[in-house]
Amino acid sequence: MLFQALPSFSASLKLRGYVAGTAAMLLMLYLIAITAEAMTGALSAGRRGMDWFGVVLIACVTALGGGSVRDVLLGHYPLTWVKHPEYLILTSVAALLTIFIAPLMRHLRSLFLVLDALGLVAFTLIGCMTALEVGTGLLVASVCGVITGVFGGILRDIFCNDIPWVFRRELYASVSFLSAWCFLLCQHLQLPEEQSILITLFGGLLLRLLAIRFNWNMPKFVYKGDAH
Amino acid sequence: MLFQALPSFSASLKLRGYVAGTAAMLLMLYLIAITAEAMTGALSAGRRGMDWFGVVLIACVTALGGGSVRDVLLGHYPLTWVKHPEYLILTSVAALLTIFIAPLMRHLRSLFLVLDALGLVAFTLIGCMTALEVGTGLLVASVCGVITGVFGGILRDIFCNDIPWVFRRELYASVSFLSAWCFLLCQHLQLPEEQSILITLFGGLLLRLLAIRFNWNMPKFVYKGDAH
Amino acid sequence: MLFQALPSFSASLKLRGYVAGTAAMLLMLYLIAITAEAMTGALSAGRRGMDWFGVVLIACVTALGGGSVRDVLLGHYPLTWVKHPEYLILTSVAALLTIFIAPLMRHLRSLFLVLDALGLVAFTLIGCMTALEVGTGLLVASVCGVITGVFGGILRDIFCNDIPWVFRRELYASVSFLSAWCFLLCQHLQLPEEQSILITLFGGLLLRLLAIRFNWNMPKFVYKGDAH
Numbered sequence: 132m133l134f135q136a137l138p139s140f141s142a143s144l145k146l147r148g149y150v151a152g153t154a155a156m157l158l159m160l161y162l163i164a165i166t167a168e169a170m171t172g173a174l175s176a177g178r179r180g181m182d183w184f185g186v187v188l189i190a191c192v193t194a195l196g197g198g199s200v201r202d203v204l205l206g207h208y209p210l211t212w213v214k215h216p217e218y219l220i221l222t223s224v225a226a227l228l229t230i231f232i233a234p235l236m237r238h239l240r241s242l243f244l245v246l247d248a249l250g251l252v253a254f255t256l257i258g259c260m261t262a263l264e265v266g267t268g269l270l271v272a273s274v275c276g277v278i279t280g281v282f283g284g285i286l287r288d289i290f291c292n293d294i295p296w297v298f299r300r301e302l303y304a305s306v307s308f309l310s311a312w313c314f315l316l317c318q319h320l321q322l323p324e325e326q327s328i329l330i331t332l333f334g335g336l337l338l339r340l341l342a343i344r345f346n347w348n349m350p351k352f353v354y355k356g357d358a359h
Numbered sequence: 360m361l362f363q364a365l366p367s368f369s370a371s372l373k374l375r376g377y378v379a380g381t382a383a384m385l386l387m388l389y390l391i392a393i394t395a396e397a398m399t400g401a402l403s404a405g406r407r408g409m410d411w412f413g414v415v416l417i418a419c420v421t422a423l424g425g426g427s428v429r430d431v432l433l434g435h436y437p438l439t440w441v442k443h444p445e446y447l448i449l450t451s452v453a454a455l456l457t458i459f460i461a462p463l464m465r466h467l468r469s470l471f472l473v474l475d476a477l478g479l480v481a482f483t484l485i486g487c488m489t490a491l492e493v494g495t496g497l498l499v500a501s502v503c504g505v506i507t508g509v510f511g512g513i514l515r516d517i518f519c520n521d522i523p524w525v526f527r528r529e530l531y532a533s534v535s536f537l538s539a540w541c542f543l544l545c546q547h548l549q550l551p552e553e554q555s556i557l558i559t560l561f562g563g564l565l566l567r568l569l570a571i572r573f574n575w576n577m578p579k580f581v582y583k584g585d586a587h
Numbered sequence: 588m589l590f591q592a593l594p595s596f597s598a599s600l601k602l603r604g605y606v607a608g609t610a611a612m613l614l615m616l617y618l619i620a621i622t623a624e625a626m627t628g629a630l631s632a633g634r635r636g637m638d639w640f641g642v643v644l645i646a647c648v649t650a651l652g653g654g655s656v657r658d659v660l661l662g663h664y665p666l667t668w669v670k671h672p673e674y675l676i677l678t679s680v681a682a683l684l685t686i687f688i689a690p691l692m693r694h695l696r697s698l699f700l701v702l703d704a705l706g707l708v709a710f711t712l713i714g715c716m717t718a719l720e721v722g723t724g725l726l727v728a729s730v731c732g733v734i735t736g737v738f739g740g741i742l743r744d745i746f747c748n749d750i751p752w753v754f755r756r757e758l759y760a761s762v763s764f765l766s767a768w769c770f771l772l773c774q775h776l777q778l779p780e781e782q783s784i785l786i787t788l789f790g791g792l793l794l795r796l797l798a799i800r801f802n803w804n805m806p807k808f809v810y811k812g813d814a815h
Contacts, residue, residue: 176754177810184761185754186808199660204427206436208662216726230808237812270444285518290741292750294520298404298413305412352414352458354405356465432655434664498672513746522748526632526641533640580642580686582633584693 153325160332161257162221164250165194167243169222172287173229174236179291183230189290190226191219197283201258201275205265244343245336248306252335255280255307256328259314269315276311277304302342305349310335381553388560389485390449392478393422395471397450400515401457402464407519411458417518418454419447425511429486429503433493472571473564476534480563483508483535484556487542497543504539505532530570533577538563609781616788617713618677620706621650623699625678628743629685630692635747639686645746646682647675653739657714657731661721700799701792704762708791711736711763712784715770725771732767733760758798761805766791 172193176186195212202210212218229236236243258279262272281297281304288295297303310331317327341347400421404414423440430438440446457464464471486507490500509525509532516523525531538559545555569575628649632642651668658666668674685692692699714735718728737753737760744751753759766787773783797803 173808174810174812177808178812179750180807180809181754182761182805182807184764184805185751188754188760203431203659204438205441206434206662210660213661213723213727216724216730219726219730233808233810233812236810267441268444270447271441274444274447289517289520289745290751292520292745292748294407295413295518298409298416304416305410308412349410349412351408351410352401352405352461353408354402354461354464356402356406356461431659432666433669434662495669496672498675499669502672502675517745517748520748522635523641523746526637526644532638532644536640577638577640579636579638580629580633580689581636582630582689582692584630584634584689 160253167246169194169225173226193287194222196286197279200282248339255310273311280307306339388481395474397422397453401454421511421515422450424514425507428510476567501539508535534567616709623702625650625681629682649743650678652742653735656738704795711766729767736763762795
């Protein structure tokens with residue numbers, strides 16, 4: 132998807148040097164993001180005592196599920212992992228590695244919170260860009276950004292039979308939504324794509340880390356009425 | 360989807376006056392239905408104590424998920440909410456409104472049962488029509504009607520980690536199925552589309568309300584054998 | 588899907604007699620497999636006390652869901668059951684029949700384990716072949732084989748609000764994965780398609796039955812860390 136995106140990026144920018152830089156940065160962020168998400172998926176599978184095969188599948192669904200849902204909803208084929216099967220290998224290796232380094236994972240908690248936040252914003256950016264390429268309007272592009280950002284985690288929780296906690300954690304989905312609109316606003320102001328991306332990345336990451344640090348939360352809606 | 364449907368409707372009818380009337384009525388019913396479904400989705404999210412963002416997402420999935428699943432299965436792009444993002448706004452506003460009027464909701468229970476029944480039949484009708492447009496046979500059209508009618512509720516329950524109660528409530532899915540075949544039969548008898556729609560709406564609504572009133576249920580299948 | 592597959596099969600084989608034989612055998616295996624999977628789906632629905640309509644829907648999802656997910660991910664339309672609605676009838680009839688013969692089912696446990704194993708390998712084979720037809724590489728083809736083989740069961744468990752046990756049972760998903768690679772290897776060695784299919788079927792079935800008999804399991808990953 133990133134490689135597909137390149138031609139249209141370069142067409143819309145004057146300085147080819149920037150393009151290569153931006154695309155390479157986004158690709159690097161994407162690879163970090165799917166690796167980190169695969170590892171959180173593997174840990175979730177481990178909490179349910181799944182076998183190694185289940186661990187790999189949950190990891191792939193967590194890392195690549197958000198983008199797949201977005202592409203299926205947009206009818207945007209082929210899916211990323213069909214075009215780039217090497218991403219399947221990367222996420223599978225990350226999942227298997229997680230099994231062996233699991234005892235270390237609790238010491239890496241802070242690192243993973245940062246990587247996860249980075250992944251959230253990077254996924255959101257890529258989701259917005261893909262939607263805009265396909266020709267959707269701004270609102271749908273922002274929704275596609277959020278879907279790309281959070282649906283991997285939602286699918287992971289559904290597969291592991293948890294209530295998706297994406298909606299119960301410090302501003303998680305909200306950071307994705309605000310990042311999407313930050314990027315779309317920057318683009319609307321006709322900033323160069325590279326600047327839009329960098330502003331969104333720093334803004335989104337900062338907001339998410341502040342939310343974790345100070346335990347900011349969206350207000351919750353608690354309803355005690357009868358079911359149905 | 361409704362607007363897409365218009366040309367083919369008008370081509371198949373002689374009196375253009377009827378067309379506008381039928382399409383406008385179906386659109387109005389569709390808007391009522393997605394609003395009511397969004398509100399039931401928001402209440403389900405509230406029962407799980409989700410944050411506002413989660414409430415909006417569950418509401419959108421409940422209201423627009425059935426049609427999205429149908430369109431993805433048929434390869435019928437673009438999806439309704441991609442073509443008409445205003446529906447996303449409508450369902451989001453309905454969800455946020457629900458948070459504030461939640462204390463009143465228990466007094467509106469009867470109203471919501473009627474709106475929900477209306478939505479079920481309207482969704483089913485629209486699902487059948489979309490499938491027929493795409494060129495499926497009658498059986499697949501009826502299945503697409505049921506998918507459109509009940510999958511929003513199924514997805515809501517999966518996201519909220521409940522067992523889908525669509526299959527455990529008074530004739531819910533069955534009303535959808537019978538409505539689909541009522542419409543297809545009317546069409547087969549070459550009744551004008553408007554009449555087919557009206558007959559199905561009244562029949563389906565009546566059946567659902569009678570089922571609620573007299574607590575009619577499909578027989579249940581209870582199996583106590585070992586799992587696997 | 589099987590009928591669609593025929594022309595390309597025949598093009599790739601010299602002996603037309605073999606083609607008819609292989610395709611007929613695969614079709615027969617496919618019909619046995621969807622019937623057996625529909626019945627296991629119906630039993631799962633019965634364990635949750637669903638009504639008859641729910642039983643039929645869970646049965647259809649279990650039997651046809653794996654292939655549908657694969658085709659949606661590949662953008663391979665129309666889906667099997669849209670093209671061949673008779674498969675919907677077959678799975679529905681099998682589901683309703685299961686309701687009546689449920690008391691006998693515990694005596695047929697061994698038979699069902701064999702049929703289920705046969706279905707797993709047949710689904711995997713068909714998934715691989717479909718992916719290769721669409722033009723994917725070998726890795727994606729093997730993934731499509733596994734998706735076709737195990738996703739029906741995963742969807743069944745998600746709909747019934749269970750943790751997918753596909754990943755916790757004797758080599759289930761692993762047999763699918765190894766069957767896929769066995770077939771792809773045979774094809775790579777340019778064996779005739781019929782031989783590749785037969786070798787894979789016998790090998791996969793044998794491995795699965797041995798795994799059940801001797802209770803072979805993939806190692807499990809058990810992680811006790813905090814959630815998130």
